[in-house]
Amino acid sequence: MIHTLAIALHVLSATLWVGGMFFAYQILRPVAASELEAPQRLRLWAAVFSRFFPWVWLFVLLLPASGYWLVFQLYGGMGGVGLSVHLMQGLGWVMILIYMHLFFAPFRRLKEAVITEQWQDAARQLNQIRQIVAVNLSLGLIVIAVATGGRLYPG
Ligand code: HEM
Numbered sequence: 001m002i003h004t005l006a007i008a009l010h011v012l013s014a015t016l017w018v019g020g021m022f023f024a025y026q027i028l029r030p031v032a033a034s035e036l037e038a039p040q041r042l043r044l045w046a047a048v049f050s051r052f053f054p055w056v057w058l059f060v061l062l063l064p065a066s067g068y069w070l071v072f073q074l075y076g077g078m079g080g081v082g083l084s085v086h087l088m089q090g091l092g093w094v095m096i097l098i099y100m101h102l103f104f105a106p107f108r109r110l111k112e113a114v115i116t117e118q119w120q121d122a123a124r125q126l127n128q129i130r131q132i133v134a135v136n137l138s139l140g141l142i143v144i145a146v147a148t149g150g151r152l153y154p155g
Contacts (some may be wrong), residue, residue, distance in 0.1 A: 006069045017047060028048070046122075056099060056103075060099055085150070091143045107125075
């Protein structure tokens with residue numbers, strides 16, 4: 001029962017984090033760029049991220065917590081898991097560190113620049129966030145492909 005809960009929380013966290021990045025990058029970004037002038041667009045992104053990132057903090061806590069729970073309670077430690085879980089763990093930590101950098105550096109500066117109406121600076125920070133999200137979204141898609149595909153090759 002507890003293993004079922006752990007895998008469910010793990011997969012839900014991965015789905016919502018990576019799905020949220022996909023929606024922001026692939027859907028909202030081009031629409032906001034074509035429909036809104038700079039100040040409105042930058043305010044929109046600061047507000048969107050302010051709502052999305054508390055959820056991402058929850059996901060980046062749940063992913064390693066539930067993942068290591070499964071590793072140690074179900075598989076008896078890192079020696080008992082296949083290559084796909086090793087890759088997932090390594091790339092997962094890269095994704096989490098990249099997210100923390102995004103949160104504490106460009107996102108904090110974006111919020112400050114929007115509050116003080118420094119639109120050029122805000123646009124620079126948003127551009128950095130866009131590049132970082134592109135990297136993390138790509139990593140997330142790779143991790144999900146590796147995690148699910150890897151089940152076919154458990155050794
Ligand atoms: C950070 C450390 C992580 C650890 C220790 C970890 C560990 C695990 C383990 C042990 C499983 C169960 C594997 C199985 O039973 O075959 C699993 C499944 C899974 N993980 Fe992770 N994981 C981590 C991060 C991530 C991240 C960042 C993502 C995606 C963004 C992710 C996506 C998935 C998915 C989609 C599955 C389900 C695979 C399936 O059942 O087909 N994991 N993970």
